Amino acid sequence: MVNYSISEENYIKAIYHLQGAEGMVTTNALSAELKTRPASVTDMLKKLKTKKLLNYERYKGFRLSADGKRVALGIIRRHRLWEFFLSEKLKFSWDEVHEVAEELEHVTSKKLIDKLDEYLGFPRVDPHGDPIPDQQGRIISPEQLPITDIPLNQPMEVSHVANQSAEMLDILKHHHIAIGTKLEVKKKFNFDNSLEIRAGKHTPFTLSESVARFIWVRKTSKS
Amino acid sequence: MVNYSISEENYIKAIYHLQGAEGMVTTNALSAELKTRPASVTDMLKKLKTKKLLNYERYKGFRLSADGKRVALGIIRRHRLWEFFLSEKLKFSWDEVHEVAEELEHVTSKKLIDKLDEYLGFPRVDPHGDPIPDQQGRIISPEQLPITDIPLNQPMEVSHVANQSAEMLDILKHHHIAIGTKLEVKKKFNFDNSLEIRAGKHTPFTLSESVARFIWVRKTSKS
């Protein structure tokens, strides 16, 4: 098991997040994501290519190799386990965990991470609802979709929020929405695609499409 | 609150450990401690001097300034809290905690450390019996001394072991000695300064001076 520098790890993680199921990642996109100049990105791409973590041809874009993906999932596992720890055990609020986990994720002792996993009870998802890869890098992700895309009056639960800004957190707190909150969409307004939501026993409220599209749900286990 | 690089932190911590109550630290001693060439050490000393963490004049030796000590105590606080966490919560064995804590100590979020401290119940000493500085960098260290230096038949408890090698751990396990173990020195053999020890209700046993001098005790709170 080779070790990678903090910088290399940050590149690998960023590439993983940028590349979807298919399609190439571009130098400029990665440059923007990392807030690093494109020229510097090119240098690191060459390095990661020689380490066989990347399929890369100049001027053509790139994607992680199988090895690269494996490394990325290891980093993401560490990140999300620490987020869970910070939230669950140290009572950090939702929007504070990411920044600290960015540092903790680079401590690479495998034993540390596996013992932490055990201590936390092998959690499946982090505080944002993102799945935590297991030792083998496997991700179990239940089918989920944004509330803009679900049928009316179907009992769902919030599984994931795809925007972790303080502003979003503020809105969610105001409406008592958190991971696991049970809710139904009562009405869709075609004028602006806003939604009327009923969450738990609270008074129904309206969400704009620009907010709603970040809130993902899955079928509720027990309604 | 300024931040320091991992390298700078490692230098500061090493200097803190080398400098006693008084006397100068030498370039060569620090070079040996850090396994870094003396020339490299000189470079860093100049840097730490300009940052006012060090009282240093070339060819004369050096000590931490008041600021330097404050920084050192912060690093040691982080290190020992993580050691406590690894041992107490993740069930790492005594001799495994140091290496992992060496990495975790460089994560500098103050909020993380203070919340961790609270979560752990504000422990006073780490798994080796070394005191943990509080938020203000204060150390409460009860008077303790090696068992080679205590009177006979005085009930004491193990407070600290000044050697964390696997070999030492082996000996201690064999005799059922751990931090907190109650013991008395029953006899001193002047021939080789070996000691006869009775620990708890076990059969008394003999320790050589070379082992005994690493085992530190304090007066037992409730005998």
Next chain:
DNA sequence: AAAATAATTTAGTTTTGTCTAAATTATTTT
């Protein structure tokens, strides 16, 4: 107190990861 030895510093390189400016390749517009 001079010579020998040891400790420390200086000078000049190296590696990693970043940068700017210029050159090259790809894409879009007219």
Next chain:
DNA sequence: AAAATAATTTAGACAAAACTAAATTATTTT
């Protein structure tokens, strides 16, 4: 399909933290 624009890479430089070899200062021996 040129020309213009955008994206990407190359070339050269820099800062941090390490190194080796040589020079300097301090200490110990004789």
